Amino acid sequence: MINAYILLTMRPGNSNNTIKEMRKIENVEKISVVAGEYDIVVRVHVKDLEKLLEVTNEIQMVDGVKKTTTQVIEKEIAL
Amino acid sequence: MKIRRKYLFYALAFASAIITAGVSAIDATIIAFHIPDPWAFGLSCFLVGTIITLLIVLVFSIPVKGKSLGSKIIDPSFKRLRLVRKEELKYHIPAAVGNSALTIGYFALLSILGDPSAVIPFSQIVILYLIIIESIIEKDMPTLSEIQSSLIVTFGAILGSISLTGGINLQSLAIVFLVINPAWVLFSIYQRKLKLIKIDNKPNDALNIRFWNVVFACIFTTVIVFMYDALIGTNHFIMGITASIEHFNWVALTMGITFFSLVFYIRALGIGKASVTQAVKASSVLFAIPFSLVISYFNIIPPFSTDPVMILIKIIGTTLVILGIVSFALALVKAYVFISVKPGYPIEETMKELWNIRGVTRVAATAGKYDFMVKIRIRTLVKGYEKIIRKLEGIEAINKYKWESVLKEWEEI
Known part of the structure; x- marks a missing residue:
């Protein structure tokens, strides 16, 4: 299984709808609206790289998404 | 279903609070009519509780469409009743000691004061203890807002407790400060530790934790x-055994309902900090009032005082507890830090250094634009600077970092 963070830069507009759309996407584990260089951080959990490509593609298709940067998790420590 | 993690956390903690208030009314009834001895009641609770909890967990272990009933209704991490693991033992033992002392202390207090709406506020003083413990564990001074909130809750609880008679019972104060609250801290901290450990690479489940704790x-x-x-x-031992047999139904009722209160509480502990969970659960102070009114209406406990001064003290006490809860629970800041490192430094070592920073809840080594993604959870932004940014700047391997404060979050639970 692969975990990844997808960092999104958004176009100004109706961010509520964009988030609503993203919440419908399968494999999306967490959506964090952030303040800083990016606007949204999405955490995804997929079975392989092909599925990650699919999910990234789905996210890119959501209206309002301007740019995505994907960070694939290689190792993780968490509470 | 994706819901805001915060909403689930509050739903669980509030559900636990309401059930706690209801159970205390049942306990007051049992003490008044059936088992007045707190030692015997405590012992019978655990004897009967073991049987009842086993039955409930077995029912929740029934598979339905490939998943257990418990995983669908209570905790998605639950698969079935299992044996306790070796790595859990070191946490189960102190949690059980805490639960045992807490239960007997609580029944002793209930037998002295009678009214649940006077007993429950006293047990909320644990927030003060949790702040102290978290400060020691996290090597961190509590913020002014943490001190304010915990003191407001403490004073509110004391006011709420003295509102019925106008006086303070020293014996009950000793039980509160020396038995119930330290025991609750022990119970709470180790239940959280149990919830946070992984079993077979999956999060530990609240149902098995509760069963083995009992x-x-x-x-x-x-x-x-x-x-x-x-x-x-x-x-007391013989009385406890006799009470377990003679009043099995009553004790089974209180332990059955308590099971759900604690399972919700454990799940909430796995989501939020122990002190915040406890803060929200303190709302049982408010929920206990209608339950107390009902049992006083049926003459199970003495009627409420109609003295306006006592009623005013009760209102002030309850308001203070609620105010303390709200200000405490809302003061939590989450953030991501994206980090790029210099070449020539081993990833594993940098990862360990990042993990050792207090307030860091997740460190992920990633492939992409950044080398690490770190998740932070702190009480104030000032602490973020003092405790995290300064530490990050002290790690030689870090080339540059970006702080991204989380404004809102949804999570698949």
């Missing part, structure tokens, strides 16, 4: 009551 608490209580009887010459 089993260990039963063993511990049996030994303690037996030894106490042997030393002092009392017969």
Whole structure:
């Protein structure tokens, strides 16, 4: 299984709808609206790289998404 | 279903609070009519509780469409009843000691004061203890807002408790400060630790944690009551066994409902900080009032005072507890830090250094634009600078970092 963070830069507009759309996407584990260089951080959990490509593609298709940067998790420590 | 993690957390903690208030009314009834001795009641609770909890967990282990009933209704991490693991033992033992002392202390207090709406506020003083413990564990000074909130809750709880008679019972204060609250801290901290450990690479589940906690608490209580009887010459042990048989239905009722209160509480602990969970659960102070009114209406406990001064004290006490809860629970900041490192430094070592920073809840080594993604959870932004940014700047391997404060979050739970 692969975990990844997808960092999104958004176009100004109706961010509520964009988030609503993203919440419908399968494999999306967490959506964090952030303040800083990016606007949204999405955490995804997929079975392989092909599925990650699919999910990234789905996210890119959501209206309002301007740019995505994907960070694939290689190792993780968490509470 | 993706919901805001915060909403689930509050739903669980509030559900636990309401059930706690209801259970305390049942407990007051049992003490008034059936088992007045707190030692015997405590022992019978764990003896009957072990049977009832086993039955409930077995029912929740029934598979339905490939998943257990418990995983669908209570905790998605639950698969079935399982044996306790070796790595859990070191946490189960102190949690059981805490639960055992807490239960007997709580029944002793309930037998002295009678009214649940006077007893429950006293047990909320644990927030003060949790702040102290978290400060020691996290090597961190509490913020002014943490001190304010915990003191407001403490004073509110004391006011709420003295509102019925206008006086303070020293024996009950000793039980509150020396038994109930330290025991609750022990119970709470180790339940959280149990919830956070992984079993077979999956999060530990609240149902197995609760079942094994009752089993260990039963063993511990049996030994303690037996030894106490042997030393002092009392017969609480025999009374406890007799009460378990004679009043099985009543004790089973209170333990069955308590099961759900604690399972919700454990799940909430796995989501939020122990002190915040406890803060929200403190709302049981408010929920206990209608339950107390009902049992006083049926003459189970003495009627409420109609003295306007006492009513005013009660309102002030309850308001303070609620205010303390709200200000405490809302003061939590989450953030991501994206980090790029310099070449020539081992990833594993940098990862360890990042993980050792207090307030860091997740460190992910990633492939992409950044080398690490770090998740932070702190009480204030000032702490973020003092405790995290300064530490990050002290790590030689870090080339540059970006701080991204989380404004809102949804999570698949």
